[in-house]
Amino acid sequence: MRPFFEPRGVMVVGASASPEKLGAVMAASLEKSGVPLARVNPRANADGFATSAAEAARQIADSGGHPDLAVICVPAGATPAALADCAAAGARAALVCSGGFSEIGPEGAAIEDRVRDELARGGMRLLGPNTSGFFAPGRGLIASFVPGAHRVAVGSVGIVAASGGVNHMLAFRLSGQGVGISLGVGIGTGVDVDHADVLAHLASDEQTRVIALHLETCDDGPALLAAVRAATARKPVVALVVGRNNVSEFARSHTGALATSWRTTRSVLSQAGAVVVDDEEQLISAVIGLSGGRIAASRSPGAALITGQAGPGLLIADELGSRRVDLPVLSEQTRQRIGELLPPLTYQANPVDTGRPGPGFSEVIAAVADDAEVDAVGVYGLTEPVLDMVSSVRRAKEMQRGSAPVIVAMDGPEEELAADRSAAVGAGVPFVTGPLGLAQAVAAVVEDARLRALDEAAVAVAGPGLEASGGWDEHAAKRLVAGLGIATPERRVVVSREEAHAAFTELRAPLAVKILSETLLHKTEVGGVHLGIADREALDAAFDALLTIGAERVLVEEMAPSGIDLILGARRDPVFGPIVLLGIGGTAAEAIGDVVIRSAPLSTEIAAAMPDELQAAALLRGWRGGPAVDTAELAACIAGIGGLLVANEWIDELEVNPLRVTAEGAIALDAVLVTRKEDDGVDTDN
Amino acid sequence: MRPFFEPRGVMVVGASASPEKLGAVMAASLEKSGVPLARVNPRANADGFATSAAEAARQIADSGGHPDLAVICVPAGATPAALADCAAAGARAALVCSGGFSEIGPEGAAIEDRVRDELARGGMRLLGPNTSGFFAPGRGLIASFVPGAHRVAVGSVGIVAASGGVNHMLAFRLSGQGVGISLGVGIGTGVDVDHADVLAHLASDEQTRVIALHLETCDDGPALLAAVRAATARKPVVALVVGRNNVSEFARSHTGALATSWRTTRSVLSQAGAVVVDDEEQLISAVIGLSGGRIAASRSPGAALITGQAGPGLLIADELGSRRVDLPVLSEQTRQRIGELLPPLTYQANPVDTGRPGPGFSEVIAAVADDAEVDAVGVYGLTEPVLDMVSSVRRAKEMQRGSAPVIVAMDGPEEELAADRSAAVGAGVPFVTGPLGLAQAVAAVVEDARLRALDEAAVAVAGPGLEASGGWDEHAAKRLVAGLGIATPERRVVVSREEAHAAFTELRAPLAVKILSETLLHKTEVGGVHLGIADREALDAAFDALLTIGAERVLVEEMAPSGIDLILGARRDPVFGPIVLLGIGGTAAEAIGDVVIRSAPLSTEIAAAMPDELQAAALLRGWRGGPAVDTAELAACIAGIGGLLVANEWIDELEVNPLRVTAEGAIALDAVLVTRKEDDGVDTDN
Structure with a gap:
């Protein structure tokens, strides 16, 4: 990415003599950086303009530079040729701002294909198209046409x-809060350079301490997650x-792509360690909070709140x-210390209400911050002319x-407020x-620490590699599931009344009697499932009924005790690859x-944290005297089927529905395995 | 409330000669208003101090005023006596800022009782205690000690x-956005003057166009809702x-009261027409949005979004x-008009992406705003030195x-941004x-219009007034429910095997057979419910089993077809009185x-809007080929049981659980009625 963000020279192709035109704005903006710059315009007769990329390269070389970066400000149709010329002149990176590519339809997509060809031919990287550019304020390098x-x-x-608009919006907003930018990049259509490329650059960039990521779509999920x-x-x-x-x-009109599955994207980004936020205001607060530094990785960091006014507190x-941020009660020792410093009427357990903050404010903050249970402190107050809160924090x-x-x-x-803010920034x-x-800021610091605690424990569970095969009826799928250590009901496969009766003798009634089929996905809907078979008459009736709907093989199995039904599944997301899903059973959920x-x-550690994120999590903790889930057991099930999908490309989907949580443990009451079909995508949730 | 907010004179009791003390700060702040002011301090020998309330009243009278408002700046213990003196001197309103009342425990509660006695005796109203006061910037009247x-x-x-802290925080924040305040009041402990009093004042105050309400607790729900x-x-x-x-x-340490049931409070405030928000940032945006005026009441107002940059858009x-705000596709005519004004590459259906806004921006805004489907317009853009967006909006x-x-x-x-903001404010x-x-701002304008559309249709459903009586077993409760027009299963009450068999003959099997009891609330848990009784043997077995658990009367009833189970209930909330609840059945929900x-x-109109607010609302719209709820029928059920509770003080609670939605309509499968016990509160959800 260095040819983009640390170029030794820049040529602006399509620079215009009219100062309001895009190319002229870009050139004027880039000129301020002091990096050798050349303006290219074949039809220009104004002083200083180069009429070709080659001439521009010579101009840059004369200034002791190299034309690493080409900023292309010509219409979409002229872009492929311009790229070819720039590559020939030595450019290694190109920024294309204009629109008119795949986002407008087939015509634009054809131009985009030609752009890709030129990139491959010239060995050049491209940022854009359809972006307002990037800026590296520390270098004075502003490759943006935004005023x-x-x-x-x-x-x-x-x-x-x-x-690009969001890039600028965030940069302006953070700047307004006194928080500056090391590098801001708008990906645009993302024909070549994508989020992962820029993330990799920012990860190793020493000027960058916190990264803000805004995502609309993603083509290469695994690359993004790795980055x-x-x-x-x-x-x-x-x-x-x-x-x-x-x-x-x-969204498609904007970037030419469908928005990525929102829920899946958020989940896997969080799993990769990113603090996922709901809106840009929360992003800004989170970034500012984390700009104060990370805290040690921890499963349950403790925060403290010190407030000058109880209502806002x-x-x-x-x-x-x-936001599931714990405010632990402060230790006896801390409370004694702050009790000496604060008026007796205030609440001091955590939150600590200081009343209107007085002279001992620094000592209160320091005492709370040093409490053994406290990893991060938030301080709130109305501005006070007689007490400089920021200085108090600095002294603390x-x-x-x-x-x-x-x-x-x-x-x-x-x-x-502005004075206090600038004192704080200073x-x-x-x-x-x-x-x-x-x-939001405190929660971000806590969440970042929580995610790292999980990450450090992450040793992924690998699944057994199996021979690809067809013929996955319920019995076979359950055998596979059982091989992962997930309990399944005692059962027999029968093809005749006699075998059914033998099964009845061996198994413990009541029984479930179901059609076995490799192709039928919805057994219940065709009358293929008979439950609560308690005697041989009922067994016969069920068996006969299954024969009439065409059953050739029948599954006879023990029924599980009542409990809480979960859905456990593994699928291939078209963007992010293998994913696991845990849900609550039943239509309402x-x-x-x-x-x-x-x-x-x-890892089982990451899997073990999943049930707590269910909205109905309380249901799994012994709801109204019902069974509580064995988290370790469930985590092993989840990680196990995830590993299986990873290790076996030929499996497209495996769903255990329901996985019943009973007083005696979890048991898979049904299982469906779908093998991969050629050239077939998989639906994902959204 | 006029003696508070438009006083003809103010006395500050406990005014100190030390300028940093609370009383001195208050007096100095109030003096700027120009309202006749007197400082009272019995021990003061400084010039101008009155040594009693009576003397202060004379000073104020000498300046042509009347001591309407007494600002009490003495410790809690001295407050009752100070109130008595002020009332005697003619004060009609008192502001008490200090803490040390009921929020600190029994000792403070005793002082608070004496305060109440003095108010009753002196015919005086009191704001506070434990508040930083109020301000009416238009009059220059700042009764606040906040710097x-x-x-x-x-x-x-x-x-x-x-x-008080939140009052000031909101006022500062709105002021920072260029939006001023007519009157800001912090209720504090709310011993006397409460939210309802101030709301009534603000409702009739001509300076006030939008009201911001912040609520922690509520003692008198009906008064608040009426206000x-x-x-x-x-x-x-x-x-x-x-x-x-x-x-x-x-919260209790702060105001001396438990926080009110959050969910119920939000629901009933919304029903009363308030736009309910999640946090103070949303409150600020909503208030600013609504400061531009209301739109016509409408069930489904349409909004439009015009953006300069697609990403933020x-x-x-x-x-x-x-936020369930509809962005209707613009009419052909509008699209044609804006198509003439905008570059062809942008999205123009709604949102309208203008690319970077150009000279025709005003025309675009005007055309979109005048579209028949559009009731409110949001415009977003990055600042543009060459295009004054605010002027464009004004021209539009x-x-x-x-x-x-x-x-x-x-x-x-x-x-x-600051320049654009001040231009907009201007x-x-x-x-x-x-x-x-x-x-958030656009959503608030839309929500306000939606709530009024419901309100206008509000003709509450009155319930039948019934003779209070005991003896409410399931059968009696179902009879009552049936009287409201809610279907119940065909059923017989039996006391012998013979009667049970007669019922079996008359009803359509399979049947449910249940214990009937006026006291037993959880029939299932004691084995009091037998379902799926298909023959006489099973009937006998069930009947005998019920006898063994002490059944004296047995309910035999037809079973309903499968469907979606709802919970429909009516209760008495300790704060807000009769409430109705609609939920999805099953443990997960x-x-x-x-x-x-x-x-x-x-009204049935308000009830009809309830199902859509369920998270699982999709379940009621024909989920996977299942039955869809008949909204009008369900609304009649909801409004009916609500009306019943209102009309019958002796009923504490009525719950239909489940109310099953079937292809043939809704039917109450169980019903429980709880009559009022003396001096007994009811739990509420939170």
């Missing part, structure tokens, strides 16, 4: 956004995924609760023995706006879409 | 907040309710989708034939920050808490 892009502040946040995993190993990544709702028609505590940081980060949010008259104290912002997703392979 | 409160901008938003209903009939109310999570211990469209407003409000959000370098154009803010609540009485 004001040169005002983005210098700093340590790297942005990789699907959309996120590599990046989160080194620095925090905060991810915003578009597409909760059906916005695909508009209650809003923050409520919001932290929604000096007193602190430990390293718990302290994040501050304030509200007050605009000018006072002191390196993360500073967000308002109760919600503080809760299905209608709600109460499902948790992970990519496979996965 | 910077005098910098709150003058405007048309009224705030009534549970917490919200009266206010929303005249102007929009946006409500933020604290307590999604268990924050009650901290996609974020906004996605967020609008989550002049061209517009209709009255659809246009709300603008922009992002860009801080200074440009032009009366609602201006919010960022994609999320715009979606119960664990998720998929329930919709309304206060009773309610």
Whole structure:
């Protein structure tokens, strides 16, 4: 990516003498960087313009540079030829801003194919098309036609956004909060350079301490996840995924691609270590919170809240609760210490209500931050002319023995707030706006630590590699499932009344009697399932009924005790490859879409965290005296079927539905295995 | 409330000569209003201090005023006596800021009781205790000790907040967005003046165009709802309710009361016409959006989105989708008109992607706003030095034939954004920050219109008044339910085998056979329910089994076809009185808490909107070929049992569980009626 972001020279193809034209704006913007620059316009007769890429390369060479980067500002149709010329002149990277490619239909797609050919031929990388570009404020390198892009502040946040508009929006917003940008990139259509490429660059870029990721679509899921995993190993990544709702028609007009499955994308990004957020405001707060540094990886980090006003403190505590952030009760020792410092009427257990903060404020913050249960501290207050809160936090940081980060949010008259913000930025104290912002910032720091705790424990469960074969009826699928250590009911396959009666003798009634078929997916709907068979008469009746619907083989099996029905499945997502799904059985849960997703392979530790994310999680913890799920057992089941899909390319889908959680453990009551068909995609949830 | 907010004179009791003390800060702040002011301090020997309330009243009278308002700045223990003195001196309203009352425990509660006695004796109203006060910036009347409160901008938003801190926080934040405040009030402990009092004042206050409501607890639900209903009939109310999570211990330390049931409170506030929001950022965006005016009441208003950049536009469209805001496809005529104005590559169906906005921007906005399907328009763009977006919107407003409000959000370098914001404020154009803010603002305008459309149709269903009686077993409860027009299964009450066999002859097997009891609430758990009785042998076995568990009367009834099980209930909420609940049956939905609540009485129109708010709503629309609910029939059931509870004080609770939705209609398979016990509260959900 260096030819893009650290070029030794830049040529702007399609630079115009009219200052308002795209090419002229780009050239004027790039010129400020001090990197040798040449303007190319075959029809230009103005001074200084090169009439060809080759001439531009000579101009750049004369200035001691090399034309690493070509910024192409010509219409879509002229782009392939321009790329060829630039490659021939020595360019290694190209930025194409214009639209008119695959997002407009077949005609544009044809041009895009020619662009790809030229890239392959010239050994060049391309950013775009359909992007407003990128900026590296620290180098003064602003390859963007957005007015004001040169005002983005210098700093340590790297942005990789699907959309150039979102890239700029985030950069402006963060700059407004006093948080600068190391590099901001809008991917656009993403014909060549994609999120993964830029993530890899940002991961190793020393100026970048936090990465903001905005995603609309993804072509290569595994590459994206690998890049996120590599990046989160080194620095925090905060991810915003578009597409909760059906916005695909508009999305396609924008990037030429359908929005990626929102839920799956969020799940697997989180699993790869990214802090996944719901909207751009939360992204901004999370990035600012994490700019204060990570905390140690932990399954359940503790946060503390110190507030100058109880009402806003209650809003923050409520919001932290929604984000599963624990506010542990402070130790006796800490409470004694802050009890000496605070008026007696205030709440001091955590949240710590300081009343209106007084002179001992720094000591209170330091004492709370050093509590053994506290990993991160949020401080909220209205601006106070007599007490400089930011200085108090700075002094507290000096007193602190430990390293718990302290994040501050304030509200007050605009000018006072601006002064406090700039003091905080100067002191390196993360500073967000308002109760919600503080809760989001603290929650991001906690979530980043939680994800790393899971990640460190991640040893993926590998499945057995099996010979590909057909003939997967329920019995065979259950045998496979049993091989993974998942319990299945005692059962017999029978082809005659006599065998059925023998099975009845051997098994414990009541029994289930079902049609066995390799092709029939919906047994119940054709009357292929008879339950609660308690005597031989009922058995005969069921057997005969199955014969009349064409059964050749019949499964006779013991029924399980009552319990809670789960759905456990593994599939191949068209973008992210093997994934596992855990859901609650029954139509209500299905209608709600109460499902948790992970990519496979996965460790049992990661699988063990899945049930807690179900909306109906309480159901698995012994609901109204019912059985509680054995998390370790369930995790082994989940990781096992994930591993199986990974190890066996020929399996397309395996679903255990229901997996019944009983007082005696989990048992697979039905199992369906679908083998891979040639050239066949798989539907995913959205 | 006028003695508080439009006093003819103010005395500050406990005013100190030390300028940093609370009383001195208050007096200094109030003095700026120009309202005659007197400082009371019995021990003061400084010039100008009155040594008693009576002397203060004389000072105020000498300045041509009357001491309407007493601001009490003495410790809790001295407050009752101070109130008595002020009442005697003619004060009609008192503001008490200090803490140390019921929120600290029994000792404080005793003082609070004495305060109540003094109020009753003196015929005085009291705001507080434990609040930072109130401010009416338009009058320069700042009865607040918060530094910077005098910098709150003058405007048309009224705030009534549970917490003084939140009152100030919202006022500062709105001021920072260029939106001023008419009156901001922090209720504090709310010993006397509560949200309903202030809402009533704001509803009739001509300066106030939008009301922001922040609620932590509520003692008198019906009074609050009546106040919200009266206010929303005249102007929009946006409500933020604290307590999604268990924050009650901290809340109690703050206001002395438990947080109110969050879910019920939100539901009934919404039913009363308030736009209910999730956090303070959404509240701010909603208030700004509604400051541009309401749109006509409508069941399904249409919104349009015009964006300068597709990426942020996609974020906004996605967020609008989550908030159930419809973006109807624009008419052929509108699309033709904007097609003439926009470059051909952009998406123009709605959202309208203008590319980078050009000179025809005003015409585009006007054309979209005048589309027949469009009731409100959101416009988003990055700041553009060459195109003044706010002026474009203003020009568009002049061209517009209709009255659809246009709300603008922009992002860009801080200074440009500030300039655009102040231009928007000057032009009366609602201006919010960022994609999320715009979606929230537009959604608030749409939601306000939707709620009014329901409200106008509201003719509550009254229930029959019945003679109070005991003896409510399942059969009696079902008779009552049947009287409301809800279908119940054909059934017989039997006391002998012979009667059971007679019932078997008359009814259509399979049958359910159940114990009948006026006291037993959980029949199934004691083996009191036998289902699927298909023959006389099974009938005998079931009957005998019920005898062994003590059954004296037995219910024999026909079983219903399969379908979707709902839970329909009516209860008395300790705060809001009669409420109805609709939920999905089954443990999974119960664990998720998929329930919709309304206060009773309610119209069938309001009831008809309930199923759509269930998370599992899809289940009721013919899930996988299953039966679809007859909404009108279900609405009649809901409104009916609500009306019953309202008309019959002696009924505490009535629950139909399940109410089964079948292809032939809804049928009550079980019903439980609980009569009122003396002095007995009812649990509510949270």
